[in-house]
Amino acid sequence: MNSIKSIIKRVYTKELDIHKDKSVYDLFQWKKVDVFMKDYKTGKILVDMKNLEFPINYSQNSCDIIASKYFRKAGIPKAPHYENSLKMIAHRLVNFWCKALKDEGLIETEEEENIFYDEMVYAFLNQMFAPNSPQWFNTGLALSYNIKGQKQENYYYDEKSKKIAAAEDNYTRTQASACFIISIADKLLGSHSISDQYVTETKLFKGGSGTGTNFSTIRAKGERLSGGGVSSGLMSFLRGLDRNAGAIKSGGTTRRAAKMLCLNIDHPEIFDFISWKAKEEDKVRALGKMGYDMSFEGEAYETVSGQNGNNSVLFSDEFMNKVKNLSKNPDETIELTGRTDDSVNTTVKVQNLWNIFNESAWKCADPAPLFGDRLNAWHTCPAGEDGVYNAPYNRINSTNPCGEYAFLDDTSCNLASINIFKFYDTDKKFIDLEGYVHVIGLVQLVLEASIHWGQFPTEDVAKKTYMFRTTGLGISNLASLLMVKGYPYDSDKARTLAASLTGILTAHSYYVSSLMAAKIGCFQKYEINKTYMKRVIRNHARSAGLLDTDYENLNYNPVRINHKLLLDENLEDISHLLKESFKKAIEYGEEFGYRNAQVSVIAPTGTISFAMDCGSTSIEPFFSHVIYKKLSGGGYMTIINPVIKTSLKNLGYVENEIQDIMDYILRTETVKDGDLQYEKLADGKIEGAPHLKREHLAIFDCANKCGSGKRYISPMGHVLMVASIIPLISGSISKTVNLPNDATVEDFKNVVLKSWELGIKGITLYRDSSKASQPLNTSLDENNNLDLENMTYNALMNKVKSLQTKNTSSKANRVKPVGIRYGTTHPAQIADVKIYTTVNRNENGEICEIYITTDREGTIITGLLNSLSKSISVMLQYHVPPKDISRMLRGQKYEPYGFVQKHPYIKYVTSISDLISKVIDIELNDFSSCQVAPDQYEAADKNEANLERVYDATCPNCSSTRMARNGTCMVCMDCGTTTGCS
Numbered sequence: 001m002n003s004i005k006s007i008i009k010r011v012y013t014k015e016l017d018i019h020k021d022k023s024v025y026d027l028f029q030w031k032k033v034d035v036f037m038k039d040y041k042t043g044k045i046l047v048d049m050k051n052l053e054f055p056i057n058y059s060q061n062s063c064d065i066i067a068s069k070y071f072r073k074a075g076i077p078k079a080p081h082y083e084n085s086l087k088m089i090a091h092r093l094v095n096f097w098c099k100a101l102k103d104e105g106l107i108e109t110e111e112e113e114n115i116f117y118d119e120m121v122y123a124f125l126n127q128m129f130a131p132n133s134p135q136w137f138n139t140g141l142a143l144s145y146n147i148k149g150q151k152q153e154n155y156y157y158d159e160k161s162k163k164i165a166a167a168e169d170n171y172t173r174t175q176a177s178a179c180f181i182i183s184i185a186d187k188l189l190g191s192h193s194i195s196d197q198y199v200t201e202t203k204l205f206k207g208g209s210g211t212g213t214n215f216s217t218i219r220a221k222g223e224r225l226s227g228g229g230v231s232s233g234l235m236s237f238l239r240g241l242d243r244n245a246g247a248i249k250s251g252g253t254t255r256r257a258a259k260m261l262c263l264n265i266d267h268p269e270i271f272d273f274i275s276w277k278a279k280e281e282d283k284v285r286a287l288g289k290m291g292y293d294m295s296f297e298g299e300a301y302e303t304v305s306g307q308n309g310n311n312s313v314l315f316s317d318e319f320m321n322k323v324k325n326l327s328k329n330p331d332e333t334i335e336l337t338g339r340t341d342d343s344v345n346t347t348v349k350v351q352n353l354w355n356i357f358n359e360s361a362w363k364c365a366d367p368a369p370l371f372g373d374r375l376n377a378w379h380t381c382p383a384g385e386d387g388v389y390n391a392p393y394n395r396i397n398s399t400n401p402c403g404e405y406a407f408l409d410d411t412s413c414n415l416a417s418i419n420i421f422k423f424y425d426t427d428k429k430f431i432d433l434e435g436y437v438h439v440i441g442l443v444q445l446v447l448e449a450s451i452h453w454g455q456f457p458t459e460d461v462a463k464k465t466y467m468f469r470t471t472g473l474g475i476s477n478l479a480s481l482l483m484v485k486g487y488p489y490d491s492d493k494a495r496t497l498a499a500s501l502t503g504i505l506t507a508h509s510y511y512v513s514s515l516m517a518a519k520i521g522c523f524q525k526y527e528i529n530k531t532y533m534k535r536v537i538r539n540h541a542r543s544a545g546l547l548d549t550d551y552e553n554l555n556y557n558p559v560r561i562n563h564k565l566l567l568d569e570n571l572e573d574i575s576h577l578l579k580e581s582f583k584k585a586i587e588y589g590e591e592f593g594y595r596n597a598q599v600s601v602i603a604p605t606g607t608i609s610f611a612m613d614c615g616s617t618s619i620e621p622f623f624s625h626v627i628y629k630k631l632s633g634g635g636y637m638t639i640i641n642p643v644i645k646t647s648l649k650n651l652g653y654v655e656n657e658i659q660d661i662m663d664y665i666l667r668t669e670t671v672k673d674g675d676l677q678y679e680k681l682a683d684g685k686i687e688g689a690p691h692l693k694r695e696h697l698a699i700f701d702c703a704n705k706c707g708s709g710k711r712y713i714s715p716m717g718h719v720l721m722v723a724s725i726i727p728l729i730s731g732s733i734s735k736t737v738n739l740p741n742d743a744t745v746e747d748f749k750n751v752v753l754k755s756w757e758l759g760i761k762g763i764t765l766y767r768d769s770s771k772a773s774q775p776l777n778t779s780l781d782e783n784n785n786l787d788l789e790n791m792t793y794n795a796l797m798n799k800v801k802s803l804q805t806k807n808t809s810s811k812a813n814r815v816k817p818v819g820i821r822y823g824t825t826h827p828a829q830i831a832d833v834k835i836y837t838t839v840n841r842n843e844n845g846e847i848c849e850i851y852i853t854t855d856r857e858g859t860i861i862t863g864l865l866n867s868l869s870k871s872i873s874v875m876l877q878y879h880v881p882p883k884d885i886s887r888m889l890r891g892q893k894y895e896p897y898g899f900v901q902k903h904p905y906i907k908y909v910t911s912i913s914d915l916i917s918k919v920i921d922i923e924l925n926d927f928s929s930c931q932v933a934p935d936q937y938e939a940a941d942k943n944e945a946n947l948e949r950v951y952d953a954t955c956p957n958c959s960s961t962r963m964a965r966n967g968t969c970m971v972c973m974d975c976g977t978t979t980g981c982s
Contacts, residue, residue: 002588004106004515007441011434012126013118024118025087028125029056035067037975039958046958046975053085055125062127062613065976069607070136075147086125092140093131094120096174099143100449105520120446123439128422130608131446132178132415134209139450141171148172153203154455157466164462167455176414176450179400179472180204180211180461183393183409186218186339192460194218194237198244201259203457205248210258214314214397214409216339220268223341234269235276238306245308258401258969258979259309262370265319268336268344271356274367277311278360280304288898288908290831310401310968311367312762313357317555320371320756322350358748361765368968369752370399370762375406377554378761380533380730381597384408385467387528402968403762404601404734407470410460413598413731414450415472416443417605419612420501421480426646431481433504433577440473440505441512447471448516448595467524472601472731473509475502476609479616484646488698489621490717495724496565498619500574502600503544503561503728507581509599510537514588522593530593537589541582543727545575558727558759601731604967606978615641617966618734619721621713622702625665626684640665644686647699657691664689685709703738715739715751723758732761734967741768741932764968814877817848826919828909829901833861835912837919847882847923849873852916865912872916882920889917890929907931 010017013024033054037047047068054063071083083089098117101107107116123129131139141147149170156173158165167173182200185192197213204211219225221233238261245259263273287300301307322332330351338344361367375396376382384394399406405413418439423432451469456462478498479489487494517526526533539554541547545561566575602619609617616622627641640662648658669682685707686692686700697711705712718737726733737751748765755763823840833854840849850872852865875885892913900906900915905922908931909915918929927933955963955972963970970979 002515002584004512004519005112007438007445007512007515008107008112008116008119009438010115010119011438012122013115016118024121025090025125027122030054031056031058033058033060033063033067035064037064037068037958049082049084051084053087055086057613058086058127059613061974062611064974065607065610069133069976070611072141072145072147075141076145088144089136090121090124092144093135094124096140096143096453097446097449100453101445104449104452106445106448106516116442116445119438120442123442126422127419127612128435128439129416129418129443130605130612131176131450132603133607134178135174135176135414135416135450138171139174139176142169143172154457155459155462156455157462164459173453173455174450175209175456176454177412177456177465178209178415179402179405179413180209180457181398181400181405181407181409181411182211182213182458182461183397184213184215184217197241200458201241201245202248205245205258209457210260210401212260212262212398212400212405214262214264216262216264216267216314216397219339219341220344222344223268223338224343234263234267235272238273238276242305242308246302260312260399260401260403261309262312262314262398264314264372265316265353266334266336268338268346270313270336270353271348273311274313274353274357274360277306277366278363280306281364285899290898292898293893306366310403310764312370312399312403313367314370314372314397315756317371317373319350319353320753323354323753324757326351326354354749355745358745358752361752362743362745362748362767362770364770365764365766368403368762368764369755370403371756371760372396373555374756374759375732375761378536378539378727378730379407380536381408381468381525381529382532383525383528385464385525389532399732399762402604402734403764404474404603404732404967405470405472406732406761407598408464408468410458411464411468411470412456412461413470413472413601414447414454415474415601415603416447417474417476417603417608417612417618418443418505419477419609419614420475421477421484421615421643422612424481424484426484429650431501431574433573436501437504437508437577437581440508443473444471444509444512444596444599445516447473468597469523469595470598470731471509471596472598472603473505474600474602474605474618474729475505476605476612476618477614477616478619479621480614480643483622483641483643483699484650486647486651486696486699488701489721490701490713491698492562492565493569495559495721496562497569497571497574498721499559499724499728500544500561500566500571500578502602502725503540503578504574504581506540506600506728506730507544507578507585509596510585510594511581511588513594513596513599514585514592516595518588518592520595523595523597526593526597529597533594533597534586534589537582537586540728541586544578544582546579546582546586556757556759559724560727598730600729602725602729602733602735604734604969604971604978606966606969606971607976610971610973610976615643617971619725620703620735620966621718623964624684624702624704624706625686625700626681626706644700651696651699653691661686661689661692683707687711715743715747716754719751719755719758719760719763722760722763723755726760734969736764736766736965736968738965739765739767741770743767766965813879814874815842815848815879816877817842821849823849824923826903826906826922828903828906828915830896830909830912830915831898833896834902835865835915837916839919839923847920848876850876850916850920852912868913868916882924883926886917886920886924889913889920891917905930905932905934 016022016024030053033052035047035049035052038045049067052067070089073082076082094117098113102113107113151168152170154167154175155164156167183192184197187193189195201211215234218234218237219231221231223231225231263270283304284300287303292300319334325332332350333347334350336346336348379396382394383389388394393409396406397409423436425432451465456465482489482494487497535552538547539551542551543558543560545563563575605618622641625641625644645658645662648661665684665686667682687697687709701711701713703713715737722733722735739747751765821840823838825836825838828835836853838851839847842848851869854862854865856862872885876882891910893910897910899908905927906918921929955975955977957977958975963972
């Protein structure tokens with residue numbers, strides 16, 4: 001019989017059995033790296049660390065993120081008194097996990113401890129896996145450095161006394177969990193009351209963690225109170241909690257708190273909840289017209305409510321079946337019921353609720369759908385801790401803010417992700433399944449160790465985390481693997497491979513959990529939940545193809561693994577391992593039970609994906625073909641995603657063909673800028689590349705259009721990927737379906753309904769440009785450090801003067817337009833000020849004059865606009881490129897500013913100067929700075945398409961605008977800061 005000893009074995013460090021004088025750190029080559037980071041906006045230096053030690057294969061970006069985010073900056077006993085080597089982090093993490101497992105009884109001998117230590121250090125340094133951020137922050141500080149910190153209000157379950165105990169200090173135990181679900185009761189004071197919610201959320205936000213809560217227990221407005229009078233209603237309390245979250249932020253930083261607010265579809269205030277954020281967006285737009293700053297951290301958003309959390313509506317199957325039936329019966333109804341007082345009960349049309357939900361999501365991406373009965377159909381512990389099956393408090397009522405952790409209220413989960421691409425051998429063209437399952441088993445031990453020596457922010461969370469011991473292992477960098485395998489992301493092959501590998505992860509994790517249970521016992525509440533848990537695991541096995549019987553207690557048919565497709569693709573080993581893994585998970589679970597109630601989730605994995613040098617995050621597709629390699633001296637080098645070359649080679653292209661295709665994607669154009677000229681990316685698309693076969697194009701489809709190309713992954717492609725993986729995951733999946741700006745409310749309805757029909761537990765929809773404030777991600781093209789965008793008027797005039805020295809006469813030739821000119825007039829209205837911008841061209845079609853007038857005759861503004869017109873026109877006649885003038889004017893902020901009327905493409909500006917900048921861009925056929933573009937428009941400069949367009953997207957840590965959507969969160973591509981909780 002297998003035991004936990006079979007998991008702790010040498011796979012990657014066998015050399016150390018032969019060379020006893022070597023350590024695991026000797027298996028890596030090391031380099032010295034300088035890390036320098038500054039705030040893009042203020043120029044303030046954020047990190048300046050010299051001579052740091054990393055493995056030689058780590059990118060500069062990975063080194064920057066790890067050093068800036070995770071290296072302990074103070075308190076280390078030995079000089080230089082801060083962590084300056086990744087060896088130090090690896091040791092403090094793995095050493096802590098070793099000692100915790102030894103204390104728990106899962107590691108018994110010194111040999112087992114040494115093997116576990118070496119294998120985990122190797123996997124960590126080789127970027128095969130990474131734990132979630134709280135582990136990097138907290139784990140092992142006391143054990144390695146005697147850094148204990150002050151006593152905080154943290155708790156753990158003391159197995160000896162069988163009671164909750166207060167942690168002695170902040171770091172002897174670890175706060176390793178990023179995900180929390182917190183309950184709330186319908187009372188003002190006491191445990192789990194509304195006032196207690198303020199305290200609990202504040203503690204979680206202070207520690208950098210996120211919290212999710214279903215607020216359906218709170219009485220609606222107008223419900224009677226026991227002491228007389230009526231309730232002020234749910235929404236009044238939600239607004240108060242929202243302001244608290246905005247004040248506390250998260251982890252003491254400027255990052256907004258990670259918070260999920262969930263409400264059942266039958267709550268009397270559901271209409272107000274659904275439309276809450278959409279109405280607040282309307283207020284932001286109105287404030288913008290009055291001149292208030294509309295950036296996400298600006299005064300407009302600070303003034304309105306609802307901006308500090310993600311909202312979700314918990315739909316029942318009953319409601320969704322009525323939605324499905326609306327074409328036959330448009331008069332379907334649902335009753336909204338009071339929590340304690342049926343006098344507020346009302347019957348409403350399903351059609352009305354359905355419309356307002358999708359209209360609100362279409363307007364501002366909130367709320368998102370959660371499918372409550374789908375969540376609970378896969379619930380392993382519906383009897384909770386008291387044995388009352390399916391009681392409201394024993395159901396899954398909410399998720400964490402990012403949506404991947406779905407379990408009982410007042411529990412937590414610590415996460416880790418495996419870099420799946422690390423297990424693909426590019427030379428032998430096969431997936432190292434032995435190594436993959438080996439690392440899965442070891443990381444499950446890591447997550448279990450983090451519970452054993454963990455601590456938690458509330459007594460209830462400490463108790464229930466101990467009782468159920470949920471863990472959250474997932475994968476990252478899926479898109480890299482799919483591309484090198486030659487599988488389009490939106491294809492049955494890709495979905496089958498992704499689901500199979502995820503199924504292996506879940507099955508092997510449950511198997512390892514059963515081995516832990518055999519050695520030290522099941523999770524405390526296993527016995528009263530084992531019937532349900534075994535049923536869920538059997539249903540997983542049915543989706544995996546091990547069992548061909550009907551699903552148990554499901555009212556729909558989940559997606560099943562297509563084993564014939566696996567065999568056709570010569571993936572027999574994956575097919576066999578998937579079935580065998582579930583067979584062992586079931587057989588060993590029948591005999592020994594399980595140590596953990598859940599074992600797997602798909603988290604967004606933003607920062608830790610960058611730490612692992614992943615080409616893509618989580619299960620997300622690539623953003624684009626072109627990526628940027630950060631250089632140690634500052635700046636970036638433009639390169640093609642390296643897996644494209646490997647993919648082309650695997651597809652049979654020869655070396656010269658591959659080089660031609662790579663050159664096509666990276667083709668440049670020469671840009672002249674005064675005395676300087678430089679090369680910039682010309683397009684970035686792969687369509688039309690020489691030698692590339694048409695049937696291979698889909699393999700290289702990305703989340704966005706690349707360059708002037710037309711191809712991208714359709715919204716339903718994202719939905720189908722989630723639907724394929726979800727029946728093989730314990731928890732849920734953090735995923736956003738991105739829809740184009742011209743998507744309709746009907747498109748939203750179709751995606752939501754299809755997601756429910758396919759068995760998805762929850763999903764987020766985002767329509768491009770749907771937020772009021774919309775600064776696009778800027779490109780990495782900074783004009784070779786000319787910084788023209790921030791150039792002052794005097795500086796630009798100096799540049800004009802420098803042009804005068806270019807010819808032998810030391811005088812530039814000013815070409816004044818003569819005779820009749822032709823031009824275009826752009827009417828626009830900012831607030832109540834009408835602006836007319838006329839752009840004239842010479843006989844060669846070049847812009848030679850710009851006149852700006854207003855309807856405010858005889859005012860100061862008229863005189864200033866005349867002066868600005870003359871200045872710009874003189875610059876143009878001295879051959880200053882119009883795009884340089886546009887950059888100088890872009891983003892200047894003064895009144896009047898706000899929303900723009902009467903212009904078809906420009907909808908928001910920060911000043912008249914900003915308006916003129918956009919007009920110049922339009923005249924140059926560049927609509928990238930506009931909110932609307934003509935249907936036939938194809939962008940020429942596609943550096944801006946390298947990241948998915950995100951709105952209100954300035955990094956709160958470094959002010960970079962290179963923000964990208966990542967699951968339901970956003971992540972900074974420069975410093976790795978995430979807006980989520982993991």
